[in-house]
Amino acid sequence: MAGIKEIRTKIKSVQNTRKITKAMEMVAASKMRKAQDRMRAGRPYAMKVRAIAAHLMQAHPDYTHPYMVESSETKAVGIIVVSTDKGLCGGLNTNILRLVLGSLRDFDEKGVSTQLTALGSKAAGTIARIGGKLVSQEIGLGDEPNLERLIGAVKVQLDDYMAGKVNAVYLASTRFINTMKQEPTFIRLLPLPTGLKDPFQVGDEGIENNEASTSQYGWDYIYEPDAKSVIDDLLHRYVEGLIYQAVAENMASEQSARMVAMKAASDNAKSVIGELELVYNKTRQAAITEEISEIVGGAAAV
Known part of the structure; x- marks a missing residue:
């Protein structure tokens, strides 16, 4: 069960990181429009x-x-x-x-x-x-x-x-x-x-x-x-x-x-979360199967 807890903690950590990168992506997208408008407004003068x-x-x-x-x-x-x-x-x-x-x-x-x-x-x-x-x-x-x-x-x-x-x-x-x-x-x-x-x-x-x-x-x-x-x-x-x-x-x-980089980071985090959840489910299933086997073996011994 220690392995399952570690995987669950890792998933939570990556999910928190994804929340941060997603927020930074949205902030950068908002600032990007204003920065581009200022940049384009200054080009004709320059x-x-x-x-x-x-x-x-x-x-x-x-x-x-x-x-x-x-x-x-x-x-x-x-x-x-x-x-x-x-x-x-x-x-x-x-x-x-x-x-x-x-x-x-x-x-x-x-x-x-x-x-x-x-x-x-x-x-x-x-x-x-x-x-x-x-x-x-x-x-x-x-x-x-x-x-x-x-x-x-x-x-x-x-x-x-x-x-x-x-x-x-x-x-x-x-x-x-x-x-x-x-x-x-x-x-x-x-x-x-x-x-x-x-x-x-x-x-x-x-x-x-x-x-x-x-x-x-x-x-x-x-x-x-x-x-x-x-x-x-x-x-x-x-x-x-x-x-x-x-x-x-x-x-x-x-x-x-920054918007592109944070979007890539968010997408990568989503992919990592999916892989970790798959490993978590397999590990949890294996642990449950092992416990059932132990119970069945004990009952047969009695």
Whole structure:
């Protein structure tokens, strides 16, 4: 009977675990809709700002912002890593951190030093474990991105870029494709990649890509009050918009990945419960049969 009690306890334990994973699945599904709405609402702004930045690169105004100047030699780079604060979201964090670690190895082989900014506790913890140079971090981001909190950590990298301490700034984050698919991305944030795709040539989605293409359009602008003021403000908004959008995409990806992971866990728990119940019934039947045999044997002996 000890075996039966152990199996019954195991079944109860798995049932309790399934209740937890089912509840987490429902919570993630609820949050996922709101996160996706925020992410989709921010995409048009980020795409349009990036489109104008691409046009400015082709306009060749009298004033050139440092964000648009390519360095002749890359000796140091900054990397902004966007991750989640919590786990239980499948391989979401593993995929983006694996991509970052691979990039760190590549930079190290080229003799390029790196400094990192972590947006999310999972990235901060991993960077600390590998002994990376963590210059700033922001954790506890919550369920909705807050630009005022994000820009504080990112400003360290931007200031170092303006001071010439790093020659480029990269952004590693997860892009939301759909509920079942999230794609880790590693793009150069600064200086602006040359030949940003023209949205009029490749459609709206093309602006998300960093591959070079030649535009058939010539761009020119009339600046008020002057080119410097307009370009400075625009490029700062470009960086802020891209960071905000990256975090919004990551949050949508997190809730989607967590919902899928918890659904898989709930399904697995249901399968385990079925198998344990089968074993329980067989063991109980065997115990009853043994007791009956003992009673019959005793009666026959009398």
